[in-house]
Amino acid sequence: MLAGLSIALLSPAGQLVEKKLEVVASFYPISDFTQHVSKDRAEILNLVSGEPHEWEPTPKDIERIAKADLFIYNGADLDDKWVSEVLKAIGQQEKPIVIKATAGAPVHPISAETGGAGMDPHLWLDPQLVRDFYVPNILEGLRKADPEARAAFEANSEAFQSRLSQLDAAIRDGLKDCRLQTLIISHRFMSYFAERYQLQVESICGLEPCDPSPGRLAQLTKLARELGIQFVFAESGEGRKIVEPLAGEIGAQVLILNPLEFLMDEDLKAGKDYLSVMEENVKVLRLGLECK
Numbered sequence: 001m002l003a004g005l006s007i008a009l010l011s012p013a014g015q016l017v018e019k020k021l022e023v024v025a026s027f028y029p030i031s032d033f034t035q036h037v038s039k040d041r042a043e044i045l046n047l048v049s050g051e052p053h054e055w056e057p058t059p060k061d062i063e064r065i066a067k068a069d070l071f072i073y074n075g076a077d078l079d080d081k082w083v084s085e086v087l088k089a090i091g092q093q094e095k096p097i098v099i100k101a102t103a104g105a106p107v108h109p110i111s112a113e114t115g116g117a118g119m120d121p122h123l124w125l126d127p128q129l130v131r132d133f134y135v136p137n138i139l140e141g142l143r144k145a146d147p148e149a150r151a152a153f154e155a156n157s158e159a160f161q162s163r164l165s166q167l168d169a170a171i172r173d174g175l176k177d178c179r180l181q182t183l184i185i186s187h188r189f190m191s192y193f194a195e196r197y198q199l200q201v202e203s204i205c206g207l208e209p210c211d212p213s214p215g216r217l218a219q220l221t222k223l224a225r226e227l228g229i230q231f232v233f234a235e236s237g238e239g240r241k242i243v244e245p246l247a248g249e250i251g252a253q254v255l256i257l258n259p260l261e262f263l264m265d266e267d268l269k270a271g272k273d274y275l276s277v278m279e280e281n282v283k284v285l286r287l288g289l290e291c292k
Contacts, residue, residue, distance in 0.1 A: 021145050024065050026073035026083065027052040028262045029124040030101055030138075032274045034072060036160040037138050041149050042070075051237070052078060052261050053208065062086050068096040070145040072138060075100040076107045078121035099141035105133040108191055110207060120207065124260060126192040127171070127278065131164040167278055171197060174282045178291035184220055184232045184246070186239035189259045199289075204242050217246055224250045231288035235259045255288045257281050 021042040025031035031046035038044065045064060048055045052074075057065075065071050065086055073083045087098065106129075108120040123129045139157045143150045175197050183190070187205035194201045202220055204212045224232070224246070232252045234243045240254055247254050258277050267277075285291075 021069045021142070022067065023070045023072065023142075023145075024068040024096070026071075026079045027055075029130075029134075029260055029274060030072050030074060033101070033130065033134050033160070034138050034142075036163075037135060037153055037157045038142055039152070039156050041146065041152065042142070048262065050262050055079075055082070057082055057086055062089055065096060066090045066093075070099065070141050071096040072099045072101055072141055074121055074124070075102040076105075076121040076123060077119040097141055097144050099137055101134045101137050102129075103133070103137050105129055108195075110188075120188065120191050122189045122259065123192050124274075125190060125278075126196045127164045127168045128196060129192060130274075131161045131168070135161055135164070163275060167275055168196075170279070171282050174286055175199070175289065175291060178286070178289040180227060180229065180289045182223070182227055182229070183285070183288060184224060184229060184243070185257070186234040186242040189235060190233075190257070204246065209238055209242055212242060212245065217249070220246055221249050224252065230290075231255050233257050233284075233288060255284050257284055 020040075021038065023034055023038065023042045023044045025034055025044055025046050027048040028046055031044050034042065034044050045068075047057070047061055047064070073079045102121075102123050105123055107123065110118050110120055124134065135157050139153055142153045146153075181198065182200040182202060183194075184202045184204070186203065187209055188201065188203045188207050190199075190201050193199070202223060204210070204216060204220065223229075229250065230252050231254075232243045232247050232250075233255050234240045234257070236256050236258050240256070243254055246252070258281055260274060260277055263272060263277070
């Protein structure tokens with residue numbers, strides 16, 4: 001009887017219902033993608049509700065990971081360090097199954113000239129990389145955690161991949177006829193997106209926000225005037241402060257792009273998700289790049 005209760009629970013009506021998988025995601029995009037693939041077969045905990053780059057887990061977070069059926073993290077230098085420490089603390093055990101969502105994906109190295117060292121983790125801003133790497137890796141983890149639901153997970157993943165292909169096509173269509181192909185941005189979080197859609201990114205800072213150097217600001221001021229740039233871009237949050245001196249110097253407006261590292265509670269309550277926010281980002285880019 002106790003063994004049966006490990007895989008089934010009593011509903012309020014007294015009926016036995018199947019226990020959902022317990023999945024822990026390292027940050028928002030992972031939780032969103034996993035929700036699309038798992039649907040109602042998993043309870044998903046988004047571990048990091050804010051900016052993920054400098055986040056560190058608490059003892060409670062480590063306990064949550066240890067008790068989960070499946071733990072999915074980004075990799076590519078976003079969360080590898082704390083994930084490695086957490087897994088060492090947990091030790092060898094049957095659960096959780098651990099999945100790196102970017103496994104196998106082409107990751108951009110970061111040099112000193114482009115803002116530091118290591119890897120650029122922002123692969124999730126390229127819908128093709130989400131479709132071709134994040135989704136299959138997440139699917140593999142869910143199939144391992146619940147083999148009996150394999151068919152449902154595969155159908156869900158195919159449906160989500162189709163929507164990602166539609167998003168990719170919409171982005172290409174939206175950015176195909178623009179006066180500008182260069183965007184000046186607060187820091188380097190759009191590199192994968194820019195490479196996919198043949199844009200040139202000029203960032204004030206590297207991977208992390210910074211105090212803009214006079215030399216870099218002078219370079220970008222010259223470029224902006226040469227190209228007739230009327231809009232500069234920043235990520236939501238502190239990015240606006242980084243670009244405002246440059247915007248003031250060249251008389252440009254500041255437009256906000258969402259790097260989708262997290263969503264505010266009000267956005268989640270309004271039903272926003274990865275797909276809808278990416279569509280909003282494209283509208284902002286179309287304005288700033290002066291697309292027809």
